[in-house]
Amino acid sequence: MTLLAYARLALDGMGANKLRSGLTMLGVIIGVAAVVSLVSIGQGAREEATGRLGDMSPDHLMVTGGGMGPAPRGSRPPARLTPADTAAISRLEGVLAACSVADSSGELAAGDLRVTGTVVATEPAAEAAFRLSLADGCFLAAGDRRGIVLGARLSVSLFPGGSAVGQEVLLADTAFTVRGVLAPQPSVLMYNFDRRSYISLEAADELGLRTELGHIAVRAESTAKVAALADEIESLLKERHSGAGVGVLHQQAMIDAIDSVLTILTGVLTGIASISLIVGGIGIMNIMLATVTERTHEIGIRKAVGARDRDVLLQFLVEAAVLSVVGGLIGIAVGIGGARLAARLIRHLPVATSWWGIGLAFGFSLAVGLFFGVWPARRAARMEPVAALRHD
Amino acid sequence: MPLLEVEELTKVYGQGRGSVDALRGVNLAVDAGEFVSIIGPSGSGKSTLMHILGCLDRPSSGRYRFDGQDVTALTGDGLARLRNRRLGFVFQTFNLLSRLAALDNVVLPLTYAGVAPRAARQRAGGVLEQVGLGDRLTHRPGELSGGEQQRVAIARALVNDPGLILADEPTGNLDTRTGREILDLFGSLNRQGRTLILVTHNPEIAAAAPRIIEVRDGRVSRDERRAGL
Numbered sequence: 001m002t003l004l005a006y007a008r009l010a011l012d013g014m015g016a017n018k019l020r021s022g023l024t025m026l027g028v029i030i031g032v033a034a035v036v037s038l039v040s041i042g043q044g045a046r047e048e049a050t051g052r053l054g055d056m057s058p059d060h061l062m063v064t065g066g067g068m069g070p071a072p073r074g075s076r077p078p079a080r081l082t083p084a085d086t087a088a089i090s091r092l093e094g095v096l097a098a099c100s101v102a103d104s105s106g107e108l109a110a111g112d113l114r115v116t117g118t119v120v121a122t123e124p125a126a127e128a129a130f131r132l133s134l135a136d137g138c139f140l141a142a143g144d145r146r147g148i149v150l151g152a153r154l155s156v157s158l159f160p161g162g163s164a165v166g167q168e169v170l171l172a173d174t175a176f177t178v179r180g181v182l183a184p185q186p187s188v189l190m191y192n193f194d195r196r197s198y199i200s201l202e203a204a205d206e207l208g209l210r211t212e213l214g215h216i217a218v219r220a221e222s223t224a225k226v227a228a229l230a231d232e233i234e235s236l237l238k239e240r241h242s243g244a245g246v247g248v249l250h251q252q253a254m255i256d257a258i259d260s261v262l263t264i265l266t267g268v269l270t271g272i273a274s275i276s277l278i279v280g281g282i283g284i285m286n287i288m289l290a291t292v293t294e295r296t297h298e299i300g301i302r303k304a305v306g307a308r309d310r311d312v313l314l315q316f317l318v319e320a321a322v323l324s325v326v327g328g329l330i331g332i333a334v335g336i337g338g339a340r341l342a343a344r345l346i347r348h349l350p351v352a353t354s355w356w357g358i359g360l361a362f363g364f365s366l367a368v369g370l371f372f373g374v375w376p377a378r379r380a381a382r383m384e385p386v387a388a389l390r391h392d
Numbered sequence: 393m394p395l396l397e398v399e400e401l402t403k404v405y406g407q408g409r410g411s412v413d414a415l416r417g418v419n420l421a422v423d424a425g426e427f428v429s430i431i432g433p434s435g436s437g438k439s440t441l442m443h444i445l446g447c448l449d450r451p452s453s454g455r456y457r458f459d460g461q462d463v464t465a466l467t468g469d470g471l472a473r474l475r476n477r478r479l480g481f482v483f484q485t486f487n488l489l490s491r492l493a494a495l496d497n498v499v500l501p502l503t504y505a506g507v508a509p510r511a512a513r514q515r516a517g518g519v520l521e522q523v524g525l526g527d528r529l530t531h532r533p534g535e536l537s538g539g540e541q542q543r544v545a546i547a548r549a550l551v552n553d554p555g556l557i558l559a560d561e562p563t564g565n566l567d568t569r570t571g572r573e574i575l576d577l578f579g580s581l582n583r584q585g586r587t588l589i590l591v592t593h594n595p596e597i598a599a600a601a602p603r604i605i606e607v608r609d610g611r612v613s614r615d616e617r618r619a620g621l
């Protein structure tokens with residue numbers, strides 16, 4: 001007999017008890033649907049995260065005194081970065097620009113318009129380090145204590161009428177003159193650069209806004225040098241701060257970190273969903289045992305006309321496999337549909353169809369059907385013809 | 393050489409105190425082309441003997457040779473092959489698969505013999521025609537009378553062209569007239585050269601065969617051939 005013939009037999013057997021077959025499949029459907037939708041969402045999150053980071057310059061490095069990024073090994077205290085560190089980094093081979101960055105939140109006022117945004121205290125090198133492009137005016141010059149540069153949205157909010165350059169804004173009751181306005185920038189992850197304003201470190205010191213440097217932003221001359229440069233900066237700062245904790249982040253490292261977190265998360269969720277598949281498999285075993293008992297007489301007849309143990313085994317094994325595979329296919333459709341629906345209902349939930357996830361779920365459901373089908377099928381196959389015929 | 397030959401065949405059901413000696417040493421030989429009736433009271437061991445001859449069950453001891461082959465030495469697959477190709481069994485209760493049409497019931501042994509579906513259907517249709525059911529191919533057993541169901545079962549037993557047909561009380565569930573028709577069918581099969589063994593507890597039916605073997609208490613108590621039938 002061919003496998004196709006067994007499959008036809010199996011479908012026939014299932015058709016004889018549609019409701020029961022359907023209910024049995026439900027367990028597998030739910031399990032597979034859960035796996036497929038979770039993997040799809042996990043895959044979507046990964047593509048989204050790495051895609052967005054892709055917007056970030058791959059030649060950009062972020063140096064912190066620890067705390068952010070890769071956790072400093074052991075329990076070394078974080079290094080307190082200073083503008084002198086920034087200067088030292090600037091002098092390294094392969095560095096295009098480096099600037100100190102200290103973020104704080106502040107309210108800007110122009111006339112009776114007020115806007116809250118991030119105030120970035122930095123150095124003139126920020127223009128090159130962040131690859132800022134100006135829509136109007138110029139960036140901060142060295143030692144500019146009363147100059148400010150506005151992000152695109154800030155400028156529109158504060159000076160809806162016209163050009164902001166040359167106008168006055170109040171920050172912490174101190175008047176600043178707008179030196180320049182930045183061109184709009186795409187937001188990266190949750191950062192909206194257009195709501196930022198830039199002042200000098202000296203100005204921030206005077207206003208008491210700056211307690212310590214947040215990080216040092218570095219731009220490498222080429223992407224190829226980023227990884228090596230990261231190591232170099234790390235050892236330079238370790239030397240300068242006698243081994244204190246230092247973190248150097250760059251795009252690839254972040255992608256790797258996010259990727260590994262999402263992989264673990266997806267794996268754990270998929271593992272939990274897989275448990276429901278196993279429960280579905282137990283359902284299949286249960287129903288196959290009932291089927292075998294119920295069809296003992298049929299088994300007797302088949303054996304009486306010449307079915308070998310193997311024929312009977314395959315008949316019931318294929319039936320279990322068909323139950324789980326049909327359930328698996330429906331589950332895949334439901335899972336993809338469910339993930340798409342979730343993506344519509346929950347804004348920003350990224351969803352991507354993961355073919356390996358689907359393949360995995362399908363293969364797993366087939367394996368579950370075969371695994372949980374073997375025992376009932378063997379029971380059927382080992383029946384003695386007369387004993388089976390006597391049963392009804 | 394006889395087609396089948398059993399020596400000192402015994403069958404014990406169960407173990408210990410509750411065990412039943414269904415066969416207590418049966419000796420028997422049947423030649424190819426014979427038509428044999430086995431008769432005996434209920435519980436004498438007729439069905440037990442038929443099941444062993446039909447390779448549906450194994451004896452507790454003794455020897456069984458079919459067509460020169462030692463059946464007791466065969467594996468499960470070997471017995472299945474014998475049941476499939478060399479033996480046809482007809483039961484009192486027909487034992488058809490109720491979900492399958494008459495044609496598909498007859499196709500069943502061919503499927504296990506590895507015959508391609510198209511050829512199998514053709515052959516099964518031909519045999520059903522032969523037993524007078526050419527117009528009932530797509531009927532399910534539930535849609536057929538008892539006599540028709542038994543004809544389907546006979547067609548199924550015949551379809552692989554076996555050397556021996558075994559029938560255990562094939563008319564037991566049929567009225568007298570229908571039983572007579574089935575018996576006539578067996579008679580004509582025998583005239584075509586088939587070897588038949590028919591079990592019955594009814595002497596009238598047994599008389600249809602030229603050779604009658606009587607079983608009592610698990611032993612052959614009489615074995616007579618009548619000439620001129």
Ligand SMILES: Nc1ncnc2c1ncn2[C@@H]1O[C@H](COP(=O)(O)OP(=O)(O)O)[C@@H](O)[C@H]1O
Nearest residue numbers: 405406412414433434435436437438439440441
């Ligand atoms: N599966 C079985 N288990 C126990 N005893 C059985 C079984 N089958 C038959 N017997 C016993 O064996 C004896 C012969 O039975 P059987 O061969 O069916 O007789 P017959 O067909 O002549 O009526 C009877 O006593 C019956 O009760």
Ligand SMILES: [Mg+2]
Nearest residue numbers: 438439440561
């Ligand atoms: Mg009987």
